Amino acid sequence: MSRDALNKRADRREFVAKLLAATPDALVVTGLGSASYDVFAAGDRDKNYYLWGAMGGATSLGLGLALAQSDKPVVVITGDGEQLMGIGSLGSIAVKQPKNLTIVVLDNGHFGETGMQRSHSSLGADLVAIAKGFGIADAYSTNSIDHVDEIAQGINARRGLSFVQVFIEADEPPRALPPRDGPFIKNRFRAALGFKPF
Amino acid sequence: MNHTPAPAPAWQEVIFKVLKEGGVNQIAYVPDAGHSHVIRSAIADPDIQDVVLTTEEEGVAVCSGAWLGGDRAVLLMQSSGVGNCVNMFSLLQAADFPFFTLVTMRGEYAEFNPWQGPMGKATQGALELMGIHVLRASKPEEVEEIVSAGFDAAFEAGEKVAVLLGQELIGRKKWERK
Numbered sequence: 001m002s003r004d005a006l007n008k009r010a011d012r013r014e015f016v017a018k019l020l021a022a023t024p025d026a027l028v029v030t031g032l033g034s035a036s037y038d039v040f041a042a043g044d045r046d047k048n049y050y051l052w053g054a055m056g057g058a059t060s061l062g063l064g065l066a067l068a069q070s071d072k073p074v075v076v077i078t079g080d081g082e083q084l085m086g087i088g089s090l091g092s093i094a095v096k097q098p099k100n101l102t103i104v105v106l107d108n109g110h111f112g113e114t115g116m117q118r119s120h121s122s123l124g125a126d127l128v129a130i131a132k133g134f135g136i137a138d139a140y141s142t143n144s145i146d147h148v149d150e151i152a153q154g155i156n157a158r159r160g161l162s163f164v165q166v167f168i169e170a171d172e173p174p175r176a177l178p179p180r181d182g183p184f185i186k187n188r189f190r191a192a193l194g195f196k197p198f
Numbered sequence: 199m200n201h202t203p204a205p206a207p208a209w210q211e212v213i214f215k216v217l218k219e220g221g222v223n224q225i226a227y228v229p230d231a232g233h234s235h236v237i238r239s240a241i242a243d244p245d246i247q248d249v250v251l252t253t254e255e256e257g258v259a260v261c262s263g264a265w266l267g268g269d270r271a272v273l274l275m276q277s278s279g280v281g282n283c284v285n286m287f288s289l290l291q292a293a294d295f296p297f298f299t300l301v302t303m304r305g306e307y308a309e310f311n312p313w314q315g316p317m318g319k320a321t322q323g324a325l326e327l328m329g330i331h332v333l334r335a336s337k338p339e340e341v342e343e344i345v346s347a348g349f350d351a352a353f354e355a356g357e358k359v360a361v362l363l364g365q366e367l368i369g370r371k372k373w374e375r376k
Binding site: 029053055064066067089095096183186190193 | 247250252263264267292294
């Protein structure tokens with residue numbers, strides 16, 4: 001899909017809610033800011049790991065998790081700004097090719113959390129080309145929730161490493177704030193996987 | 199190019215032994231000569247995932263994700279990499295993750311390259327400012343005990359620990375190519 005052809009953009013909340021409803025067993029990592037709010041707004045679950053900081057770290061955290069839990073689907077949901085700060089991680093992930101990892105970048109082309117300044121993604125950078133260049137062959141963009149079912153099937157089947165750029169509206173839905181208590185979220189997540197406190 | 203590695207110094211073999219016996223499942227790294235034996239061993243070990251990074255802060259997040267998923271991961275880097283990690287270290291404090299890193303030192307002993315000096319001299323301070331406990335091994339005979347002590351503090355007590363491997367231990371870098 002060429003960028004020029006994209007007039008329509010997906011509604012971020014609708015897209016995320018539909019994707020998570022279709023991937024009930026996925027382990028979900030969220031990049032800080034709006035991506036975290038979108039995932040929380042779709043319904044809190046124990047197997048969500050929300051980041052409130054560590055900008056640029058969401059996909060790397062997803063890599064460590066995907067390698068550790070290779071029999072479960074892992075989905076990183078983040079924004080274009082967060083992904084850009086950790087862009088090299090796409091190279092590190094491509095080297096490992098974890099079959100159970102899917103990266104979903106909600107791309108409004110702006111830094112939403114800080115006043116909607118334009119990001120590289122709307123100033124010339126092509127995140128799909130970058131992902132492919134790093135070696136993630138299954139990298140593509142979408143602008144429609146019509147593609148969610150297909151994306152979810154790939155996630156659930158752990159079909160292979162993939163990178164999905166979702167063009168979304170540059171709007172600001174009502175804030176839906178997930179817990180900020182890092183140890184709580186960590187311990188809840190680990191407990192959901194059956195790990196006891198040390 | 200033919201890179202037949204020279205036999206590894208015993209202290210490097212001992213480090214891999216500690217990690218292996220400690221049940222490490224993932225070794226994330228930005229390479230350094232002092233880590234070369236551990237990296238080669240990780241690549242050769244079917245039970246350990248070797249994760250080459252483009253920058254060290256990725257490794258802080260990889261190790262945290264690994265722990266979330268029940269794995270033990272360690273980060274190998276050079277002292278310059280500690281500077282790259284500073285904000286990402288917040289993740290360790292904010293969520294109270296165990297963390298273990300091995301840092302080969304530059305800029306502190308018979309250093310040839312002045313560009314290594316500023317970060318090398320600030321490495322311990324930067325780690326401590328971000329709440330990471332720092333241990334140091336400077337002599338080959340102390341490596342096993344100190345690495346093992348740091349490892350246990352990380353994975354038994356949940357501490358955030360860096361073991362600095364002194365430049366004296368690693369030896370003078372040879373700059374003249376023959």
